[in-house]
Amino acid sequence: MANDISGELSFLNPEFLRSVAARPVRILSEYLEPAERMRRARIRDTIVFFGSARSLAPEEAERRMAGLRDEVERAGEITPELKAELSRAEYAVRMSRYYRDAMDLARRVTEWSKSLTGNHHFIVCSGGSAGMMEAANRGAAMAGGKTIGLHIDLTSEEIVNPYVTSDLVFRFHYFFMRKFWFVYLAKALVIFPGGFGTMDELFEVLTLIQTKKPRKTMPIILFGESFWKEVVNFDALLKWGMIGEEDLRLFLTTDSVDDAFNYLKSRLEALYPSAEKLDEVKLT
Secondary structure: OOOOOOOOOHHHOHHHHOOHHHHHHHHHHHHHHHHHHHHHOOOOEEEEEEOOOOOOOHHHHHHHHHHHHHHHHHHOOOOHHHHHHHHHHHHHHHHHHHHHHHHHHHHHHHHHHHOOOOOOOEEEEEOOOOOHHHHHHHHHHHOOOOEEEEEEOOHHHOOOOOOOOHHHEEEEOOHHHHHHHHHHOEEEEEEOOOOHHHHHHHHHHHHHHHOOOEOOOOOEEEEOHHHHHHHOOHHHHHHOOOOOHHHHHOOEEEOOHHHHHHHHHHHHHHHOOOHHHHHHOOEO
8 A cells, every 4th residue: 555645746835935945946937937928929029118116107297296286375385395395296297208208119119110020029128017117018008019017026016017918927026037037038228217226227237238248239228318417427437447438339328219219220120130130149
């Protein structure tokens, strides 16, 4: 008579899968599961949009500003608290311009991509949350295209925006696996204004390209010229000898949707003139 062995199969044991010992299994799952879904969806090349989750859509920013002005009118004076709130609201309205631009650029890129033949399908990809990420997914959805959301499991950003294609929502626990998927399929990147997360993503990508780790050329756009010139002093890095002249040519800085779209279109058409060329690009 066979022995009665109690317990679950290891790969069905949730307690084990959540344990420290199973961390390599979880990491591998965040590589293999997205890879299989990307394969089934025939997604091989993306245009990645980075940017702040805190940015508001123009209509929401204007609504909040109008509400504060009404509050000031009712109060008959501007208290220090209201003054601070008004200042934040003014910056939110200024920032909402970039939300609109991200949406417009993603829409135009998607319309262009849908007109291509063969294996050329440049799918808009974002972090899947709110703000600039929502704007990119929203623009792609407006053009009737697929759009990807690589979502990170954070208590502050729990909600995936409604514009991500439902079967292309990917949820990650590990930041480094999420970053891998941002870069692995990317054929171009557009970085809108953002905070620590956006800066982290920007400088990691610039470091990878500077050190030639991806064996491919990835056009990069820093969108929002006044923001980037104020927040990051690339000229100072050059002056102090921390980067070279050639490093300043790794990206284009612009405030124009037309310029950004034309740059992406011309660079991608030059880099990938045939479907076969896409097979050659790999990340080491």
